[in-house]
Amino acid sequence: MSFAAIEGQDRVKRILQNSLREDKVSHAYIFTGPAGTGRRAMAKAFAQAIYCKVLPDDACGECLDCRKVEHGNHPDLYIIEPDGASIKIEQIRELQKQFAYRASASGVKMYILQDADKMTVQAANSLLKFLEEPTSQVVAVLLTDNGNALLPTIRSRAQWVPFMPLNKSSMTKQLLNEGHPAVLVQAAVRLASGTGAARELIQGNGFAEIRNLVIQLTKESLSRLPSALLTAQQKLGKGELSEQLPRFLDMLILWLKDMVRLSLGHRDDLVYTDQTEWMTQQVYQYRVEHWISCLEHAVETQKRLRFHANSQLALENILMRLKGV
Incomplete structure (x- = not known):
């Protein structure tokens, strides 16, 4: 995979390609940014570019080394993922053991650490020592949604490479x-x-259904609240969509943002564009402060649910607040 095949992240590409052209590849990088911004694909493209025998600052995709990286069997490239919920010290020790051997013809060993913020404290301390005292020419790429969750001592020993959401x-x-x-x-x-x-x-299971449920429950909440509470219990409480409550809240927050925009007279940049006529009829039943309050409450509920608040009660409170109860 060439850098050009990755959408966006032009600044990241310039940083990495300049380091390749100038032969100034760092011994460690932290690729940090929201999920979906291409961190893993970029790390793989960077690995191919490092090992490529044809191009100086990118991957040709055709040489033997490029193909080995693409198929996951390059002898000098290691990819470590969490073992269960975390990256454990045994995994870092095994990495150090493998890196004690000399690299092949490339002369460079490289490892990519997926979800690096999920290292245990012991694993992180072991990795820190490895970063400080590499046994050979090593390039490390740590991938994480939240680089600030890594140990400050690890952050200080790696080049910070931020990935931005795409346009x-x-x-x-x-x-x-x-x-x-x-x-x-x-x-x-x-989202x-x-x-x-x-x-x-x-393309995932339930996305369209959750969107439809947001529309159904907001309509029922504003006109037939008892029906909304029953539907919520059946569908999101213990029903087939019970595990989708976080996604439902994401979609409900988008709907509430639309209502705030409409109440302020803005009809552009809406998400629920197919519901604009009905939403416009409903929005002026309440003052703009009502919709802002509902939005703030939904965001706060989303935070509380991460700490295991009662999901059914939290959902009912949101629906009742929509009605102004």
């Missing part, structure tokens, strides 16, 4: 060109930081 309009254009429904694209590009992640959302 929403370009993501939208790409996904629409692929034939995905516009109503799903509008939601997905606001994902990259085209690939947005595509996975759209």
